[in-house]
Every structure is written in structure tokens, then in C-alpha cells.
Amino acid sequence: MPRAAQSSTGVIVRDAHLQIDLRRHGFGKERLDMPPTPSNIKYAEKLRNEILGKIERGTFALADYFPDSPRCKTDAPSTTWGQLATEWLKIKKPAVQHSTMHHYQQTLGSLHFDEVRGKHMADFDYRMLMGLLAKLPENPKTFNNIATVIKQVLHYAYLAKTIREPLHEHIAMRRRQEPEPDPFDLAEVDVLLSKFTEEEARDYYEFAFFSGLRPSEQIALRWTRADLRSGTVKVDIALTRGKEKGTKTSSMRIVELSGRALGVLERQRARTQLAGGHIFLDRTGEPFAGTDGPLNDWWKPAMKVSKLRYRDARQTRHTFATMCLMAGNRPAWAAGQLGHSPEMFFRVYSRWIKGADHGAERNALDAFISPQTGTKTGTEKPNST
Template sequence: MGRIGLGVEVRETSIRLSFTFEGRQYRRTLKANGQPISPTLANVGFAERLAAEIRTRIKFGTFSMREYFHEDDTGTGVLTVGQQLDTWLSTLRVEHSTRAGYSSAVRFWQSSTCDKFGKKLGDLPLRTMLTSHVLTALASRPDLSGKTRNNYLGVLQDALEAAVTDRVLEVNPAAKVPKAKHQKLPPDPFTREESEAILQKIGQLFPGHVFNMAEFWFWSGLRTGELLGLTWANVDLEHGIVHVRESLVRGQYKGSTKTNVARRVIMNSRSRAALERQSLLPRAKGPTVFLDPRTSKGWANETVFLKSYWIPVLKWLGIRYRRPYNCRHTYATQMLMAGMNPAFCAGQLGHSVEIFLGTYSRWLDGDRNALEMGRLEAAISG
């Protein structure tokens, strides 16, 4: 065993700090994820800086054991980035689907390479974390879309900001990492001819549950989770109203919509007819409106519908693939092309007017754009 610097003990396979706090002598082996860090030159240098910082803060009365050391079942070690992320995630009270997304981001950061030596960001002592570590981790995954990159970065920034609030960190090393520029893809609705061809083929091949759900989807504008989570208690066939109050996300019922605002959807003749037909079919024991015909139970998600019904029909018809979610876009554009009030359309889809207009501005003028260009073409040819 050797001793380098005040308060730093270098052992054969570990490094230990020694200091006196509130009249008590402490010795702490520096660890990462429960394992002692090896006594490399770089780690010894870090230990010396850490020991000096601890002495200074003890001197001025600003030292806290919680800020520097993490208690776990394997002993006391330095708090790592991975542990901070886990701690932050455990404190959140969020929906199941939101937590799943956050967990994915946490796993990404914990397993990403953050330096040229292949060190994992999750194993890095939190107080040694640099902005360059974050940038290196992001650079190691060039396949990430701009949206996913920004979502992951947001999680890291929030977790580290919590460490700043707890005075574990003085500054957030991820705060100034720029977000990726990415362009949100515009809506890609089906044409009226395409949607009618799809419904006709589904009606021929899969009448009953599948056809009723597909027609209602095309002519109601509900989000995927809202459609799959629709219950008979929220359907008023007599008055032609559907109350959208909840949704099904990742197989879990969420007691609210995506925007946390309930709405009343007024049914048209097509969506109403689909629900009337559905009401005559044998119902499951549960309250769900639309059922998987193979199980007579509600759909857990859209995967089976996609693979067994949607994709085969589009291939059969030779129609370019788009997700069933585009049924919602199709309904929005059909309303606008019919000249309906944008404010009413926005309310039916559960959008603010601003978001609705920004999303569907291309269809605001219906067929008038083509008519106006037709006049110009007539003048050119004349």
C-alpha cells in the first residue's frame, strides 16, 4: 500500500480516501457500480482532486456525505452517472408509457461509450462527467434520429439538473449540448380513392370486427390509443356522440387522452354505421368496443392488426404503405377538403386550433389551389 497526496491511499487494486468530518474519521474506497476503481494514474489524479475538494468544503462547512458518496448494499462508493439516472427515474410519477420511454433513454446513457478507451457513461463518477463525454456518447450512435436524440438528451439534462438542485453537481454538463435539428414529417393521408379501396377489401376479406374498426378509424379521427381504449360506456349511439376520455398505451389503460383533455366526437353517418354494426356483434366480457376476432378480447396494441390485416390488404391493393394512424390524418384532410370550419375540425381531433392549422395547412383551401393553378395554365395555353 502506498500513500499519494494528503488523504489518498493507493492500494494494490483500489484507491481509498481518508478524511475527518464532524469529529469522525472516515475512510472511503472509491467505487464505480459497487466495484473499486483501479489505481491508474488518471484515477489517482481524480482521487487527489476529490480529496482536496472535500477538505475545502469541510473547512467552509459546505460538505455533505450525500453529495459525494452513494450508499448501497456493497458498501460506499462514488456516485456514478448510472446511479444518478436510476435515482432520478425512481422519483418520477408518470404514466406507464412515459416511464417506458424514459427507461429506454436511461439504458442508452448507461451503456453508451463516452471516451476513446471504451468507458461506459453509466460507470463514470458523476462529479467527473464532462460535456465531451455526452457528445462522445451521442457520436457513438449516428443511427439515432434527430427526434430520438433530443428525447434522450432531455432525459439526461433533467436527471443531471436534479443533481445540481441536490448540490451533488455545481453545473449541469449536459445543459449546453445542442439539440439536433430535425424536420417533422408532414401528414401523409390516404386519398379518398385509396381509403375506399382499403375499406372495400377489408370488408371482403375480414368482415365484422376488423372491418368495423377500420371504417370507424377512417371516419372518426381518433388516435390509435383512443380507438383501442374506447369503451361502450363512452359511446352514445342514440345521440351520435363518442366521449373520448381515455386511451390504451403499451397495453396499459391511461385514464386520459394524449393531451389530458377529454372531448366529444360527433359521429358522421360512416362512423355511426360502423359502431351500430359493432354493437350487434357478440361482446367480450370487458367493456372494450373493438375486439381482436381471434381472441374475442380487446386489442392489446396495433401490432396484430398491422401484421394480420392492414399490411396484407395494402400489399394486395398495391397501395403505398402508411401506418393505420394515417386514418386520422385522412379524416382531418377530408373534413378540410369538404370546407368545414377549421376550429370545429381541431376540436374533433383534440388539437388546439394553432396546432391543427400548422399541421394541415396544405388542405385548408380544399381543391381551390388546383382550380387557381388551372386558370393560370389556361391562360398560358391560350
């Protein structure tokens, strides 16, 4: 039987190697592959004291000292950033849309994380975090998209006790100026629609301008969601990154179609209703695989020959919103048509809302506070006769 002896310093001496006893600190007897000579024993005692100091400070990672230990797999601080990110993705997957998961996977697999992917979480501190953030793209939107994912991973790491400090609280998003809507006016809409060389393309974008649907919602729209008698469509599906999911707001809405949008559906009946599937199809008669199809095949060529100032196809939705306001529709109704919350609608379209009533609200106020009406507020003296 091999001889084993333990000194009062927590070093176990065996015939061919040494062990450092960490059982009282949540680990085990960790092996050092060195013969039990007096100098090696002294080295092991110093090493143990160093480890105990790190355990006390919460910075000890078993894999840094004993990478072959079977206990490394259960030691949270020994987990690398890459391993933790993979673990977090597995946990998030059932709770998010596939498009969101795709964004998370692309972000965490990008070059931005190459320097930290193999780092143990025990070594991930404030300085490392700040260094990682400093190397991200300067563009506020891009920075925020990546930093948001980092923040979520570090929050999970803190709750899972792979790090002791709530590093996620030190991540500040960058302020960015949201681009304002840049809608078309009605005359520009008609000019652009006249430049589409295919009837299907012209109808597709006429529906986009006069229904206000998101592109991802329009390409997923089916005849089973359309009610031509009531002039409505039910919007509850969007096609994003090749897969169908719920709408951007994860809520269903009933859209009351304008006359021009309803006219498009009447024309589409002869083209696609018999098949019973999607309302809008590409030029080969197949459902669109993504929003790039109508954009590249139809929108960009028509914009090029229209001589109008270039705007992207998302402005069809902004155009619908501003047309509703210019027509005198109530902002709350327009917000419901677009699937916006009233708060978001007012924030995005406040400039158009201010002038949408054509002075009617101010005139009503002036009429109320004018001297003529002011004498009827109940403050005048009663007639003595």
C-alpha cells in the same frame, strides 16, 4: 488504549493506521490502512492537500479515495451515474404515465450508457457529456429522444448538488424535418376498405378513417363511452404498452361521429355490445392487447393486395383531418374532433387549410374591396338634392 496523535497538517497518527481529518470540510476522519511511518505520514499530508484542492473546486468524491467509508452513501459526488439514474427514475415514476416511464427505463438501461454507468458524478464534466452525446445515433428523432432524458437527469443532478455545473444547459436538440401527412383520398379509402376479408376488420378501419381517433384510443373505446342517440363518443382513455392511461393530451374530448363512423357502431352492436365491454375486439373475440394487432392482422395484408401506394395506419387520422377541411369544416372544429390544439392543427395541416375554402375567402375579400362596394364606405359626398 491505542495512542492517537494529530499533526498540524490534519493527519491523525494511530498505532496501526493513519487518518486524514476532513471534519471541517463536511466529512470525517477518513482511515488510511498504512502503518504510521514517517514516509507514510508525509504521503498522507500530501494526499490531504490534494483532497482539499478538489473539495475547493467541487470535484471531490469520497468514494474515489475512501471507498469503504460509511460516509460514501451520503456524499453526493460519490454517486455514480447509474445510481443517480435509478434515483431519478424513482422520483419521476409517480408523476408520469407508465408509457413514459417505460421509455425512460429503456433509454437509461440501453447500451449508450455502458461507459458512464459506473462513473462518479464528480467526474461527469462537459467533456464527458460531449463524448456521450457524440456516440448517440445520428437520426435526429432518436438522438432527441435519448438526449431529452439525459438533460432531465443532469438537471436533477445539478439541483441535487451532485454536479456543480448546469451541464443540462449545454445539450442542444437536433432539428429534424417532421414528415408531412400523407392522407388517402376518398376513392382510395373505398378501394382499401374493399380489400379487407373480414367484416370486423373492414368496420374497424372504416371507423378509423371516418372518426379520426388515434389507434391507441380506438382499441380502448368502450360501449360506456358511446352515445348512439347523440351520435358521439367520449374519448378519455388510450391503451399504450399494454396499460390504459389518459389520452396523449391528457384531456377528455367528445367526438361527433360522422354518418359512416356511426354506421360502424350500429353494425358493431350485434357483435360486441351485449358483452358491454370494448367496442372493437380482435378476431378471437378478445380486446386488443396493443395497436400492433389490427395493424399486422388486417391493415398490412389489405394494403398489400390493394395495389395502392403503401402508407401506415396512422394516415387514417390524417385522412379524416384533410377530409374535414375539404368538406368545408371549420379548422377549429376539426382540431377539437382530433384532440389537437388549434395551433398544432394549423401547423400540421396548413397546406390543406389554404385550399379548403375553394376560393370562398378570397371571393369574399374581392367582393368587399371591389369598386362597386368601395363607393359605400362612407367616403362619398352626400347628395345635395
